[in-house]
Amino acid sequence: GDSVTQMEGPVTLSEEAFLTINCTYTATGYPSLFWYVQYPGEGLQLLLKATKADDKGSNKGFEATYRKETTSFHLEKGSVQVSDSAVYFCALSDRGSGYSTLTFGKGTMLLVSP
Amino acid sequence: DAGVTQSPTHLIKTRGQQVTLRCSPKSGHDTVSWYQQALGQGPQFIFQYYEEEERQRGNFPDRFSGHQFPNYSSELNVNALLLGDSALYLCASTYTGTGLYGYTFGSGTRLTVV
Numbered sequence: 760g761d762s763v764t765q766m767e768g769p770v771t772l773s774e775e776a777f778l779t780i781n782c783t784y785t786a787t788g789y790p791s792l793f794w795y796v797q798y799p800g801e802g803l804q805l806l807l808k809a810t811k812a813d814d815k816g817s818n819k820g821f822e823a824t825y826r827k828e829t830t831s832f833h834l835e836k837g838s839v840q841v842s843d844s845a846v847y848f849c850a851l852s853d854r855g856s857g858y859s860t861l862t863f864g865k866g867t868m869l870l871v872s873p
Numbered sequence: 874d875a876g877v878t879q880s881p882t883h884l885i886k887t888r889g890q891q892v893t894l895r896c897s898p899k900s901g902h903d904t905v906s907w908y909q910q911a912l913g914q915g916p917q918f919i920f921q922y923y924e925e926e927e928r929q930r931g932n933f934p935d936r937f938s939g940h941q942f943p944n945y946s947s948e949l950n951v952n953a954l955l956l957g958d959s960a961l962y963l964c965a966s967t968y969t970g971t972g973l974y975g976y977t978f979g980s981g982t983r984l985t986v987v
Contacts, residue, residue: 763915795978802877802963802980803916848915859967860906860929861976863915 761786765849765864772839772871780834780867782823782849790851792816792825792832793861797846806834806847844871877979879964885985886954894949894982898966904928905947906976907939910961922947923969951984959986 766781784790791810795803807816812827821836832849849864878897886892898905904923908916918931922941941947945966951958961983965976 803965803978805977850915859904859969860918860921860931861908861916861965862918865915866913 761790761851761853761862763849763851763862763864765867768868770867770869772869774841774871774873775838778834778836778839778869780847780869782832782834782864784830784832784851786851786853788853790853793850793852794821794823794834795848795850797848803848839871841871841873844869877964877966877977879979879982881982882980883983885987888954888956888986890954891950891952892954892984894962896947896964896979898945899977902966902968902977903945904967904969905941905945906965907949908963908965910963916963919949954986956986959984
């Protein structure tokens with residue numbers, strides 16, 4: 760079945776540091792890939808998405824490129840802020856199964872200190 | 874434009890009881906999915922409703938059931954509650970034609986079973 764693997768957290772960075780959170784996936788069809796962010800006590804917010812190979816999703820300074828050859832969708836940001844502290848979830852949606860549901864990774868907590 | 878609305882926000886139930894959680898999808902959305910997020914884990918797919926029918930189901934027992942109404946709102950029912958059912962329950966909506974492009978999530982209902 761479909762699965763998503765994320766690097767374990769917490770990731771602890773100082774403000775303005777470079778961020779990478781690794782994500783790899785296994786899917787039977789041609790998935791769309793997503794990054795969601797969850798702030799403390801809240802639900803999930805869509806951060807960015809990519810729907811086909813070599814697409815780059817971007818939003819709020821975050822970027823991720825859909826790499827089909829390495830089945831990866833790593834999240835990057837050039838300069839993190841304290842307000843970026845949250846849990847980040849990588850997810851896929853495999854329309855090849857006939858339905859569109861989300862399979863999530865376990866999440867990676869990011870802690871940014873001033 | 875209101876997003877996905879869930880009620881109640883928090884709930885405490887006793888083991889063996891039954892609970893009903895409610896979700897109003899974002900305007901224009903016709904598909905509702907429910908996810909269970911245990912503490913420190915990624916969301917797990919419970920089931921999805923479209924046109925008032927359960928379209929797909931994850932690996933959850935029959936104690937978990939749902940319903941979708943003609944106005945697209947949805948309920949999640951859990952019978953014979955177990956301590957392990959304690960979790961954040963997330964509702965997500967989308968328009969079936971654009972399911973590839975991500976879902977909108979509500980803030981969730983925090984269920985505690987004691």
